[in-house]
Amino acid sequence: MRAAVIVFPGSNCDRDMAVALKAAGADVQMVWHKDASLPDGIDLVAVPGGFSFGDYLRCGAIAAQSPICNDIVRHVERGGYALGVCNGFQVLTETGLLPGALMRNAGLKFVCKTIPLKVETSASAFTEGYNAGDTVGFPIAHHDGNYTVDPDMLTQLDDEDRVAFRYTENPNGSVSDIAGILSENRRVLGLMPHPERAVDEGHGGTDGQALFRGLIGQFANA
Numbered sequence: 001m002r003a004a005v006i007v008f009p010g011s012n013c014d015r016d017m018a019v020a021l022k023a024a025g026a027d028v029q030m031v032w033h034k035d036a037s038l039p040d041g042i043d044l045v046a047v048p049g050g051f052s053f054g055d056y057l058r059c060g061a062i063a064a065q066s067p068i069c070n071d072i073v074r075h076v077e078r079g080g081y082a083l084g085v086c087n088g089f090q091v092l093t094e095t096g097l098l099p100g101a102l103m104r105n106a107g108l109k110f111v112c113k114t115i116p117l118k119v120e121t122s123a124s125a126f127t128e129g130y131n132a133g134d135t136v137g138f139p140i141a142h143h144d145g146n147y148t149v150d151p152d153m154l155t156q157l158d159d160e161d162r163v164a165f166r167y168t169e170n171p172n173g174s175v176s177d178i179a180g181i182l183s184e185n186r187r188v189l190g191l192m193p194h195p196e197r198a199v200d201e202g203h204g205g206t207d208g209q210a211l212f213r214g215l216i217g218q219f220a221n222a
């Protein structure tokens, strides 16, 4: 499986993402945001966490205008996979690839800690390594993680089983405790918590491994 990790000015989880993907068996290429196109044969685009363009305007809003984002949209329209973590989730909402938006945390504070999440569905390449109902611990580190979406889309996300993860102790005010959502075709996942920071005993937990192994395993079996 070939993965591209996108690097913006201000990305700071790009190498963590690459390490997690490689550990699970992916071939990984780093791709600079100014590139007009992804390398040939990319299966997964990973948009990592960080503070792209200093989080000016809205988090992810400037990054979404980078040249590479046009090709990320084409990749997804062709049926390619994309994973956006934290700032990456913010970028994917700003590109329109995922619905909703991430607002300032309800408590107006940056929150940095490992928190429990409930896996809501195992019906996606990203979550098939878990059972629905599992509780996992992933770190969060954000000030704009308060997910919001209009009521009709919220109903649609629930009806279509597209809420991938929910907070069991909501840290940021997200509507319906949503921590991560899937696209309509279930090939794009955006989530605020960081699974790539939970893949090694040295991280204090390995609950993120199943996400990367499950995803990459799909390609091994294809």
Ligand SMILES: NC(=O)CC[C@H](N)C(=O)O
Binding pocket: 048, 049, 050, 051, 052, 055, 059, 085, 086, 087, 088, 141, 142, 143, 144, 145
């Ligand atoms: N860790 C991150 O990706 C930070 C995300 C984002 N810039 C925020 O603070 O909300």
